[in-house]
Amino acid sequence: MKPYTEKLGIKLWAEADRPREKLLLNGRRHLTDAELIAILIGSGNKNETAVDLSKRVLLFYNNDLDALGKASVKDLSKFKGIGGAKAISIVAALELGRRRKETEGRDVVKVFSSKDAFEALIPVFADLNHEEFWILILNQANYIIGKQLISKGGMAGTVADPKVIFKTALEHNATSIILAHNHPSGNLKPSAQDLSITKKMVEAGKMLDLPVLDHLIVTNKLFFSFGDEGLI
Structure with missing residues (x-):
């Protein structure tokens, strides 16, 4: 048996x-x-x-x-x-x-630092295995009045078009914006393209009187701030 x-x-x-x-x-x-x-x-x-x-x-x-x-x-x-x-x-x-x-943080959030911006953005980047580019839209008092997806790409990167970014910001009555994109690889070091687009966006923001306050590179648990590192 x-x-x-x-x-x-x-x-x-x-x-x-x-x-x-x-x-x-x-x-x-x-x-x-x-x-x-x-x-x-x-x-x-x-x-x-x-x-x-x-x-x-x-x-x-x-x-x-x-x-x-x-x-x-x-x-x-x-x-x-x-x-x-x-x-x-x-x-x-x-x-x-x-x-x-x-949805846990749906109360109106005021951005005092890069950490505040990171905490507002981490939910949209959580669990992504591809790269996305977002902006935080702020009012005169630095309260977040919106988050907008600008573009998405693959593992290697995504394209951030300044025309789309500032058009979106102006449509939402932004006074200033914070740029952000993720690195699915976990590498926080900005690429040459990251540095170039940040410089271009900062200059365009000055011309439009719509300042770019920071640009964050985000991983699941950490972030790199261009503002904190004196790159803006």
Whole structure:
């Protein structure tokens, strides 16, 4: 007689061990990351429960939800047992979590320093694996009255058109602006192109009486300020 090795499906588990029932009985904070993901994907495959499959996915990303949050539908669909629909559910849930972080600071923010600008911008750059260029739009009192995406590109860079930047700023009645773009590589050192566009933007801002207060290069946790480094 062959040894019994087949894994029990979630429906055959004790009720307290099933992720959905566990959430209802004990609350969401009692579930592990794998159990929460298992609820999203609903089912595993013939060899794994949904929880086992979720653990395997998490292990691939070193149990780092930030790293998982950067995964695309295509990336997740490569795991056996996760098709397009399940991958979409995971990506959508993690995106909602990212947006929740963004809405935490919806009170009007006044910019006193480069750190204030960074904290206002980090939600829009979180989890990006491509480069984007944004501007912070400020009023006379240095309160943030808007954030605008100017352009997006690939891993290597994006193009920031001064005409688009100042047109956008003027349409939103900006008194001054702060430039920002991310480096997905994590390298904070400004490139020659970064230095060139910053100089060009500062000069154009002076002509239009719409000063460029700073330019930030952003990674997931750190930033480089042209203003702090005396480059503006």
